[in-house]
Amino acid sequence: MHPVRKKRMITIGVILVLLSAAIGLVMFALSQNINLFYSPTQIAKGEAPQQVTIRAGGMVVDGSVERQSETLDVAFAVTDYQHQLRIEYRGILPDLFREGQGIVAQGKLDQRGVLIASEVLAKHDEEYMPPEVTEALEQSKQASAQP
Amino acid sequence: MNWTWFHKLGSPKWFYQWASKWAGKLVWIGLLLLLIGVVWGLAFAPADYQQGNSFRIIYIHVPVAMLAQSCYLAMGIAGFVALVWQMKLAPVFIKSVAVVGAVMAFIALLSGAIWGKPTWGTWWVWDARLTSVLVLFLLYMGVIAIQNALDDQVFADKAVAVVSLVGVINLPIIKYSVEWWNTLHQPATFRLTEKPSMPMEMWLPLLFSALGLYLFSAGIAMWRMQTEVLKRERKANWVKQEVMSDGI
Numbered sequence: 517m518h519p520v521r522k523k524r525m526i527t528i529g530v531i532l533v534l535l536s537a538a539i540g541l542v543m544f545a546l547s548q549n550i551n552l553f554y555s556p557t558q559i560a561k562g563e564a565p566q567q568v569t570i571r572a573g574g575m576v577v578d579g580s581v582e583r584q585s586e587t588l589d590v591a592f593a594v595t596d597y598q599h600q601l602r603i604e605y606r607g608i609l610p611d612l613f614r615e616g617q618g619i620v621a622q623g624k625l626d627q628r629g630v631l632i633a634s635e636v637l638a639k640h641d642e643e644y645m646p647p648e649v650t651e652a653l654e655q656s657k658q659a660s661a662q663p
Numbered sequence: 664m665n666w667t668w669f670h671k672l673g674s675p676k677w678f679y680q681w682a683s684k685w686a687g688k689l690v691w692i693g694l695l696l697l698l699i700g701v702v703w704g705l706a707f708a709p710a711d712y713q714q715g716n717s718f719r720i721i722y723i724h725v726p727v728a729m730l731a732q733s734c735y736l737a738m739g740i741a742g743f744v745a746l747v748w749q750m751k752l753a754p755v756f757i758k759s760v761a762v763v764g765a766v767m768a769f770i771a772l773l774s775g776a777i778w779g780k781p782t783w784g785t786w787w788v789w790d791a792r793l794t795s796v797l798v799l800f801l802l803y804m805g806v807i808a809i810q811n812a813l814d815d816q817v818f819a820d821k822a823v824a825v826v827s828l829v830g831v832i833n834l835p836i837i838k839y840s841v842e843w844w845n846t847l848h849q850p851a852t853f854r855l856t857e858k859p860s861m862p863m864e865m866w867l868p869l870l871f872s873a874l875g876l877y878l879f880s881a882g883i884a885m886w887r888m889q890t891e892v893l894k895r896e897r898k899a900n901w902v903k904q905e906v907m908s909d910g911i
Contacts, residue, residue, distance in 0.1 A: 526745045528828065536832050543836070551845045552790040573845060610784035612713060620847055637783045642852040644718055644861040646709030 553620045556594060556601040559629070566625045572601055573639065581615060594619060605633040612638035636640040673750050675892045676901045686885035693879030700726075700872025708865050720778040725853050726873040728771040730880055732834055733798060734764030738806070740832035742824035753886070754820035755895065757827050759887035763880050765803035772796060783847055791840035792848035797832060802830040816895075841862050 517525075543550065554564045554571035564570050574594030581592040591604045603621050613619060618641065623633035673678050704722030738757050745753035774787045775793070787793065806823050813819035832888035841850045852860055853873070859866045896902050 521747050528743065532828070532832075535829060539832055539836075548845065550791050552788065552847055553845050555845065576712055610782070610783060635785075637785055637788065637847060639847055640714070640782055640849050642849045642860050642867055644721070645712050646850060646862065646865070647712040648709070662891075 535613045555596045556599040557596055559601055559625065559631075560599040564625060566627070568632075569619055569622060569624055569634075571622045572603070572631050573618065574601065575618050576613070576615050584601040594621075599632060602629075603631045603633050603636075605636050607634075607636070609636055612640060672752055673748075675751055675896050676899070678752055679889055679901075679905070682885040682889050686882045686889065689878045689882030689885065691882075693875045693877070693882055696871050696874070696875030697726075697879055700868045700870070700875055704865075704868035704872060708868050717781045718776060720851065722869055722872050723732050724771060724774040724778060725869060726876040727767045727774065728796070729853070729873055730876055731764055731768040731771050731796070732837060734760050734767060734880070735764070735799060735802070735830060736834055737840050738764065738827040739834075742827035745824040746819065751895075752892075754824060755888050755891045757806065757820075757823055758853055759891055760884050761803055761806040761810070761823075761827075761865075762887070763884050765800065765807060767880070768796065768800040768803055770877075772800060790846040790848060791844045792837065792846050795837045795840050798833055799830075799837060800824065802833065806830075816833070840873050849850065 526541050553571035556572065556574050558564060559572060565570070568655065572654045574596045577593040577600060581590065583590050587606065588608065589604070589606050590609065591602065593600045595601075603623070605621065605623075608656050613636065618639035620639055621631060621633040622635040622637075623631045625631055701722055705719050708719070708722075710716050738760050741753045741756045741760075744750050745757070772793075775796075779788075780786050806826050809822050809826060810819055813822060840846060841848055853866075853869055861869075893902060893905075
């Protein structure tokens with residue numbers, strides 16, 4: 517290769533490596549700010565500040581959803597399969613909200629360690645299935661559960 | 664290894680004639696595949712068990728998002744070639760592809776927002792994936808703006824090559840944002856290396872529309888490059904002959 521081109525290539529390579537390293541370090545330093553939400557474990561460890569608006573996310577625990585019949589108040593727990601966090605919310609939940617679904621809630625932690633949410637978003641996973649397949653899956657699950 | 668094809672790319676004349684043969688074919692085949700994929704996906708593929716029909720936006724969102732990233736990767740490589748080998752066609756390529764990529768990034772952001780409202784409950788959230796794609800869109804805008812703002816063509820080409828090359832750092836951030844950080848955006852559904860996380864009758868139309876969009880965009884980019892080559896080589900003899908032979 518022509519020495520001039522080789523020199524240019526090396527210069528560009530060095531600049532790119534240095535820039536990537538710089539951006540990587542910045543990202544690493546800011547990773548807590550880049551994370552969209554705290555997991556229940558992080559909140560249990562006390563990493564999340566109190567009385568400041570934060571987001572918390574996790575899977576809605578089966579059987580934990582309590583709805584008030586008179587108001588739109590709803591309370592439920594989310595889990596990351598290590599710790600649980602109780603969330604209280606007043607308002608309309610997204611269509612995809614259900615037990616076992618991932619959600620992200622925005623709100624403030626109170627002294628009890630409960631998140632008083634002002635917004636609840638549903639988090640979707642990357643799995644897609646036609647409804648017939650889900651039914652078939654559930655039937656086979658039930659069939660295998662029966663002795 | 665035979666590098667003749669690479670050196671041939673250095674000749675605008677050779678490229679122009681090669682592109683005249685292929686660009687039209689690519690556009691039409693791409694359009695056909697895209698049409699099959701989109702109609703199949705929007706009308707015939709089964710609905711999702713959770714999201715119902717709103718999941719169908721995947722047949723537009725995923726292909727354009729892939730294109731938006733691929734275009735930038737290609738621009739980055741062209742930027743490297745432009746800086747090291749100073750090949751004439753590399754800046755032409757960057758200038759032509761930037762507009763295609765910008766449109767793709769914009770449609771990806773727009774279709775994602777439209778899908779996000781019913782599914783997540785919000786149009787926009789500043790999570791790592793959404794923000795990094797917005798940065799990608801702004802990088803495209805930057806490339807287009809620099810190319811148009813600088814009068815000195817040589818200087819503009821060089822500046823654009825640098826921006827294209829450096830912006831490539833954003834691509835792994837987009838790709839791995841959903842794994843490195845907690846995001847609202849779900850991980851990738853459409854993977855070529857692993858088993859896709861959707862059944863065949865949902866995955867096949869997606870494959871068709873993605874392939875179609877790649878071919879279509881390649882054809883459009885080649886047309887744009889041809890125009891740019893004609894503009895830049897307007898003083899060359901072969902361009903005069905080319906224009907004369909069209910009877911103008």
